[in-house]
Amino acid sequence: MGMGELGTNVGSVLASVMVVWAIFKDHFPYRLSGHIEKYIQKLVRFVYPYIEITFHELAGERLKRSEAFSAIQNYLSTKATSKASRFKADVVKDIKSLVLTMDDHEEVPDEFNGVKVWWVLNKHENKSRSISYYPVSDEKRSFKLSFHKRHRELITGPYIEHVMSEGKAVSTENRQRKLYSNNPSKNWYGWKRTKWSHVFFEHPSTFDTLAMETKKKEEIKNDLKKFRKGKEYYTKIGKAWKRGYLLYGPPGTGKSSMIAAIANFLDYDVYDLELTTVMDNTELRNLLIETSSKSVIVIEDIDCSLDLTGQRLKKKEKDGDEEEKDPIKKKEKEESENKDSKVTLSGLLNFIDGLWSACGGERIIVFTTNHVDKLDPALIRRGRMDKHIEMSYCCFEAFRVLAKNYLDTDSHKLYVKIESLLGETNMTPADVADNLMPKSDEEGVETCLNNLIEALVDAKKEEARKKAEEEARLKAEREEKDKEESAEEAVKVDENSANSVVKENGFHK
Numbered sequence: 001m002g003m004g005e006l007g008t009n010v011g012s013v014l015a016s017v018m019v020v021w022a023i024f025k026d027h028f029p030y031r032l033s034g035h036i037e038k039y040i041q042k043l044v045r046f047v048y049p050y051i052e053i054t055f056h057e058l059a060g061e062r063l064k065r066s067e068a069f070s071a072i073q074n075y076l077s078t079k080a081t082s083k084a085s086r087f088k089a090d091v092v093k094d095i096k097s098l099v100l101t102m103d104d105h106e107e108v109p110d111e112f113n114g115v116k117v118w119w120v121l122n123k124h125e126n127k128s129r130s131i132s133y134y135p136v137s138d139e140k141r142s143f144k145l146s147f148h149k150r151h152r153e154l155i156t157g158p159y160i161e162h163v164m165s166e167g168k169a170v171s172t173e174n175r176q177r178k179l180y181s182n183n184p185s186k187n188w189y190g191w192k193r194t195k196w197s198h199v200f201f202e203h204p205s206t207f208d209t210l211a212m213e214t215k216k217k218e219e220i221k222n223d224l225k226k227f228r229k230g231k232e233y234y235t236k237i238g239k240a241w242k243r244g245y246l247l248y249g250p251p252g253t254g255k256s257s258m259i260a261a262i263a264n265f266l267d268y269d270v271y272d273l274e275l276t277t278v279m280d281n282t283e284l285r286n287l288l289i290e291t292s293s294k295s296v297i298v299i300e301d302i303d304c305s306l307d308l309t310g311q312r313l314k315k316k317e318k319d320g321d322e323e324e325k326d327p328i329k330k331k332e333k334e335e336s337e338n339k340d341s342k343v344t345l346s347g348l349l350n351f352i353d354g355l356w357s358a359c360g361g362e363r364i365i366v367f368t369t370n371h372v373d374k375l376d377p378a379l380i381r382r383g384r385m386d387k388h389i390e391m392s393y394c395c396f397e398a399f400r401v402l403a404k405n406y407l408d409t410d411s412h413k414l415y416v417k418i419e420s421l422l423g424e425t426n427m428t429p430a431d432v433a434d435n436l437m438p439k440s441d442e443e444g445v446e447t448c449l450n451n452l453i454e455a456l457v458d459a460k461k462e463e464a465r466k467k468a469e470e471e472a473r474l475k476a477e478r479e480e481k482d483k484e485e486s487a488e489e490a491v492k493v494d495e496n497s498a499n500s501v502v503k504e505n506g507f508h509k
């Protein structure tokens with residue numbers, strides 16, 4: 001007999017006893033009835049010595065899915081397979097693995113240090129339909145855990161801890177990683193509320209496919225490994241468990257590829273935060289609070305997405321006057337201003353410093369930019385962005401990685417020439433990769449390498465031409481300036497001599 005049946009039988013007997021007692025209670029003298037009540041309660045505890053704990057699926061003010069519920073569900077999915085008889089199947093990770101979860105009201109027994117416990121998944125209709133901004137299903141689900149009261153301490157302490165940690169481990173194993181982005185969505189009642197939407201994250205970039213110096217790659221990988229294992233360390237030093245990376249370099253040098261490689265290496269989710277669509281600091285905070293731990297939070301092109309320089313303010317001041325007079329233009333202007341993001345640098349800095357992100361931890365924050373020199377020093381000082389990584393033009397070592405990926409070759413007689421050309425020319429890994437790619441099925445390794453050499457030679461010529469052009473322009477500017485200066489000089493000389501004539505004249509008068 002399972003706990004469920006036992007519970008139901010004993011429960012109905014006890015319910016009858018209580019009903020009978022309630023009817024006859026008033027016929028007993030007060031003191032006697034007090035005694036009898038005490039004995040009945042003792043009897044209840046004796047006949048039904050079980051404790052029940054309920055874990056609801058939705059918890060908290062916002063009725064967010066409770067982490068405990070998910071962990072229990074995952075934990076039981078491993079137990080249910082062997083012990084329960086009715087399952088529900090969920091397919092995760094491209095049908096390769098099947099996760100079985102217990103069916104509603106199915107009872108799953110479990111054992112811990114020789115102590116038996118019973119789990120049941122209960123479902124109730126949600127009768128009180130409250131109005132909420134958050135989607136609430138009409139069903140409330142909860143797990144009920146029953147065990148003998150003798151084992152209260154063992155079960156409420158070590159056993160629950162065991163269930164939570166096992167459950168979380170299962171979920172990371174089975175989890176299909178996600179790429180979240182904050183798309184502004186207008187819902188039916190016209191309120192704009194950005195929230196995260198996600199697709200499955202399946203970017204193929206890894207540290208193996210990433211073209212950069214091996215030494216630099218290893219350094220980053222070691223840094224990430226240290227971070228992943230750093231829970232105790234971060235607790236010890238009293239800092240939120242997070243790490244900031246600043247990736248900078250020209251377009252096409254692999255900043256986005258590096259982010260994907262980091263996420264793949266750590267097996268984390270990615271949150272791609274588009275700051276320009278975030279209305280204000282409050283919304284930023286809400287978005288960030290909703291990110292889960294074990295994630296990479298990415299803000300690309302930070303210099304473009306945040307008004308760090310005050311440029312926008314100046315622009316508004318400049319074209320303000322004429323628009324003020326025209327009511328239609330004024331309204332349009334107000335509307336566009338409302339659309340502007342009001343996220344401030346200090347709002348972002350607060351977040352980075354962990355005021356709002358202290359919940360949970362284990363987050364990597366990555367900023368990317370093409371112009372590191374344009375960033376506010378407050379944003380990139382050490383401690384905020386722990387590691388600055390420069391992604392630069394393709395070096396020979398990086399080329400070798402690309403050649404291995406694209407052409408499956410480790411060496412070739414043309415490598416020597418390519419090495420010297422790469423030393424003299426700046427070409428991004430994106431361009432090198434593009435030139436290496438066979439244009440048709442007939443193109444073999446040698447043709448592809450020759451294509452690259454041709455492109456490098458062209459790039460070198462182009463660079464030389466631009467350099468000559470720039471030099472000529474500077475020379476012309478210098479000459480122009482010299483001319484102006486000597487003209488000014490001539491005017492001054494004229495004026496001086498004129499003055500002295502006046503003085504002389506005056507003196508003579």
Ligand SMILES: Nc1ncnc2c1ncn2[C@@H]1O[C@H](COP(=O)(O)OP(=O)(O)OP(=O)(O)O)[C@@H](O)[C@H]1O
Pocket residue numbers: 209210211212249250251252253254255256257258370391428429430431433
């Ligand atoms: N270091 C690299 N290693 C491997 N592939 C690279 C590298 N850099 C660029 N690529 C290739 O070039 C393409 C563009 O690179 P990516 O998007 O990572 O550049 P980015 O630095 O993020 O550029 P942007 O500044 O324009 O966002 C990638 O799809 C990738 O195939």
Ligand SMILES: [Mg+2]
Pocket residue numbers: 255256257300
């Ligand atoms: Mg990019």
